[in-house]
Amino acid sequence: MTTTAHAREREARARAVLARVEQRTGARSLVAPVGTVASPVPEPEPARPVLTDLERPPLPVPPELERLLGAGLRRGATVAVLGSTSLALALLAPASVRGSWVGVVGQPSIGLVAAAQAGVVLDRVALVPEPGPDAPGVVAALLDGMDMVLVGPRSGLTDADRRRLVARARERGSVLVSTAPWPGAGLVLGVRTLGWTGAGEGDGRLLSLDVRVTRSGRGAAGAPLAVELTLPLAAPGRTPVSDGGKTAGTSTLRLVG
Amino acid sequence: MSAVPTPAVPTPAVPTRSAVTTRTAVLWVPDWPVVAAMRAGEVASHEPAAVHDGRRLLAVSAVARAAGVRRGMRRRTAQGVCPELVLLGADEARDAVAFETVAQAAEHVVPGIEVVRPGLLLVPADGAARYHGSTEAFAEALTDAVVRVGHESQVGVADGLLAALLAARAHAVVPPGTSAQFLAPYPVAALGHAAADERSRTATRTLVDLLVRLGITTLGAFAALPAGDVEARFGELGAWAHRLVRGQDPRPPVRRRPTPDLEAVCELDPPATRLDVATFAGRRIAEDLHAQLLARSATCARLEVVALTEHGTELSRTWRTDLGGLGGLTAARITDRIRWQLEGWLDRAAGTDQGDPERGAVVRLAVRAREVSAAGAEQGGLWGGASGADVRAHRALDRVQGLLGAHAVLTPALQGGRDVREQVHLAPWGTSERAERPADRPWPGRLPAPAPATVLPAPEPVTVLDAAGRAVVIDARWTLSAAPAWVRWAAREARIVAWAGPWPLAERWWAPDGHAKAHVQAVLDDGGAVLLAWVAGGWVCEARYD
Numbered sequence: 001m002t003t004t005a006h007a008r009e010r011e012a013r014a015r016a017v018l019a020r021v022e023q024r025t026g027a028r029s030l031v032a033p034v035g036t037v038a039s040p041v042p043e044p045e046p047a048r049p050v051l052t053d054l055e056r057p058p059l060p061v062p063p064e065l066e067r068l069l070g071a072g073l074r075r076g077a078t079v080a081v082l083g084s085t086s087l088a089l090a091l092l093a094p095a096s097v098r099g100s101w102v103g104v105v106g107q108p109s110i111g112l113v114a115a116a117q118a119g120v121v122l123d124r125v126a127l128v129p130e131p132g133p134d135a136p137g138v139v140a141a142l143l144d145g146m147d148m149v150l151v152g153p154r155s156g157l158t159d160a161d162r163r164r165l166v167a168r169a170r171e172r173g174s175v176l177v178s179t180a181p182w183p184g185a186g187l188v189l190g191v192r193t194l195g196w197t198g199a200g201e202g203d204g205r206l207l208s209l210d211v212r213v214t215r216s217g218r219g220a221a222g223a224p225l226a227v228e229l230t231l232p233l234a235a236p237g238r239t240p241v242s243d244g245g246k247t248a249g250t251s252t253l254r255l256v257g
Numbered sequence: 258m259s260a261v262p263t264p265a266v267p268t269p270a271v272p273t274r275s276a277v278t279t280r281t282a283v284l285w286v287p288d289w290p291v292v293a294a295m296r297a298g299e300v301a302s303h304e305p306a307a308v309h310d311g312r313r314l315l316a317v318s319a320v321a322r323a324a325g326v327r328r329g330m331r332r333r334t335a336q337g338v339c340p341e342l343v344l345l346g347a348d349e350a351r352d353a354v355a356f357e358t359v360a361q362a363a364e365h366v367v368p369g370i371e372v373v374r375p376g377l378l379l380v381p382a383d384g385a386a387r388y389h390g391s392t393e394a395f396a397e398a399l400t401d402a403v404v405r406v407g408h409e410s411q412v413g414v415a416d417g418l419l420a421a422l423l424a425a426r427a428h429a430v431v432p433p434g435t436s437a438q439f440l441a442p443y444p445v446a447a448l449g450h451a452a453a454d455e456r457s458r459t460a461t462r463t464l465v466d467l468l469v470r471l472g473i474t475t476l477g478a479f480a481a482l483p484a485g486d487v488e489a490r491f492g493e494l495g496a497w498a499h500r501l502v503r504g505q506d507p508r509p510p511v512r513r514r515p516t517p518d519l520e521a522v523c524e525l526d527p528p529a530t531r532l533d534v535a536t537f538a539g540r541r542i543a544e545d546l547h548a549q550l551l552a553r554s555a556t557c558a559r560l561e562v563v564a565l566t567e568h569g570t571e572l573s574r575t576w577r578t579d580l581g582g583l584g585g586l587t588a589a590r591i592t593d594r595i596r597w598q599l600e601g602w603l604d605r606a607a608g609t610d611q612g613d614p615e616r617g618a619v620v621r622l623a624v625r626a627r628e629v630s631a632a633g634a635e636q637g638g639l640w641g642g643a644s645g646a647d648v649r650a651h652r653a654l655d656r657v658q659g660l661l662g663a664h665a666v667l668t669p670a671l672q673g674g675r676d677v678r679e680q681v682h683l684a685p686w687g688t689s690e691r692a693e694r695p696a697d698r699p700w701p702g703r704l705p706a707p708a709p710a711t712v713l714p715a716p717e718p719v720t721v722l723d724a725a726g727r728a729v730v731i732d733a734r735w736t737l738s739a740a741p742a743w744v745r746w747a748a749r750e751a752r753i754v755a756w757a758g759p760w761p762l763a764e765r766w767w768a769p770d771g772h773a774k775a776h777v778q779a780v781l782d783d784g785g786a787v788l789l790a791w792v793a794g795g796w797v798c799e800a801r802y803d
Contacts, residue, residue, distance in 0.1 A: 083803070084710075084803050085710035085711050085803050086707075086710040086802075086803065089710060099646060100646065101646060101647070101649075101650035103653075108714045109711045109712055109713055109714055110710075110711070110712070111677065111708055111709050111710045111711055111712045111800065112669045112671070112680075112681045112712075113671065113677055113680050113681060113708035114707060114708040114709060114710040115710075116671055117706055117707060117708055122668075122669045122670055122671060123668075123670075124647075124650070125668070125669055126650070126654050126657075126666055126667070126668055126686060127666070127667040127668070127669060127683070128657060128661065128665055128666055128667075129665075129667065129714075130665065131661065131665070132661070132665075134660050134661060137660055138657050138660060138661065141653050141656045141657050141660070142653050142654075142657065144649070144653050144656075145649040145650045145651075145652055145653020145654070145656075146649075146650050146653060147646070192784075193784030193785065194784075195784070196755065196780045196786050196802075198757070199755040199756055199757040199778055199779075199780050199786075200755060200757065201740065201755065201756070202737075202740060202756060202757065202758070203757060204757050205705050205757045205778060206707070206757065206778045206780070206786055206802060207707075208707075209786070209802065232707045
């Protein structure tokens, strides 16, 4: 009994080392062939998801969205964010902060200042504003190399392209985020605007947007669920933009003299 | 202070040279900073001039010295001594760049030189003297070479660094083995000439002060002290100085090997106006450069592609080649870079100047390797270089660039600015373009956060109406004629439920590219919010907050 436990421990250690090496060198192909996972002891769970989670943990998401998305964005998922670019940017930010690259295809209107304010690290962002007729090839190439690819409305994709790209994302373990309707997306976040705060009749300025985000999709995500959020969300590791001025203004006052 | 016995240096009958001594020639251009500054500032050589760094004078020209101006003076004192003194700003980069011509002239005479500082060159003299017949002939050849590039210089040859430096000031050749005797009568303050930078100069000055207070006033007296005692009393600096004054070398000159530029050039005759013709030539020079790199087993971190048009404009761009993931630099990759760049230019030339098709004709195409280093010896980034994820992303971007061309893949960076568009700098992936304006300045008047998440690629013209249906305008005093109530696009209109502004923004009004506009944020009844701008007498919708 101890010998099998020992062997399993050794195997687990070897796998961890291999995964780390693959991640460092970039020679990773996500899913090891299922046939090779011949464990001496039958495991309680199927081998595939365990491998995925071990080798490629899900991408982090903003804490406000954890009710909708669980612990994170599953690798290989396709998410459509409809109705709010800010929410899509907020979705990209935590992974970007942790070192992931983000490709943006066919979204020439993306507000990069807003992206930076949301916490997206622009050093690891690449834009392909007008992919033209090569859009499927471009998205596929970026899915190979980047953890997250945002696909905008200006990438003329057919439904067949979309199916192939979803399969590609699943195979490569990248996350495909679409700001345009994406038939067959595993997860759809629909955003309805509730109202802006901050602006008056010629006074104030836009501060925050209250939205209601509805989740739909396939599989476990199919159970409808909605949360109310205030956009922009706090950038990872920073205070929220909207009340930053006020709190900073009051807290930095101190008695002198 | 002749009480100190000077000839304590062992003087053998036959001059033998210590193993740690190199026969060194020093080429010295007096007052180099001021010479370079006068050359750059076009100050005539008969005018007194000096270089100052804001606190004190760093270098003084001969004419100014004759008028009584000295190095280290304060500006006001110097101007008091010599009212017509021309003061020039200190610029180390300018000095170094200007000295490069002198260094190259010297390299024509003798390969392998060490530039100690701008104005001072070190050359191992043994082989060169043999080649030129005698040391004197060699020194003359060096001076002549420097005169040909337009500078007066002095050359000194001696054993050891310090003796050579002082010999250069005397424009003399010290016979082999007699450096110690040559140095002996000099005051200890002469040690300061051997200090290369400001810090060691200060340290040396302290040491010289100490020596003088101890009664050791000449280099001979210092050299007479036992080496072990000097090291014990004065430490590392003292040991260094002691070696110098005995005519030895702390280290032999570090010889600079002239590195030939790796460059491949081709002249295009007839001039290329079409991309395929130019690319074909580009392919040839790419293969040439690649072969050169291979022959040296070298790689380069930057690749500069330069094209000369018929009208003499030089179009150049530098590409980074250290981002390319694995695979390295191949002829095909170099060709790709050339093609992308020419694509941009020939397209642009064709697009802007329809009437003048010759404008874009390329007559000369060159590709240069910059930052050449031995292959496999590249330095990674400070924080561990490119990790696996970065390498994969770089490779993916290279592939997309291969599909769509260089200008289709952009990398963003934030830069300074007030407008939503101005604050973003986009550069093609792989080029080393910098943002134009620094982002860490205050930029008063910048639009407040949060920034709009959708910035329309081209502003949409809109009409803004008040509640009575009249057009809302902004007058010269930046006030709205009425509260805005409706926004009308070409196809739709929306009621404004809340708004903020107007925030006027008059930028660069003193320059021809100046412009003035006013921003208004408006919340619409459909829940959206837009950023409107009043530009040149009309409204546009610039961005959406969504």
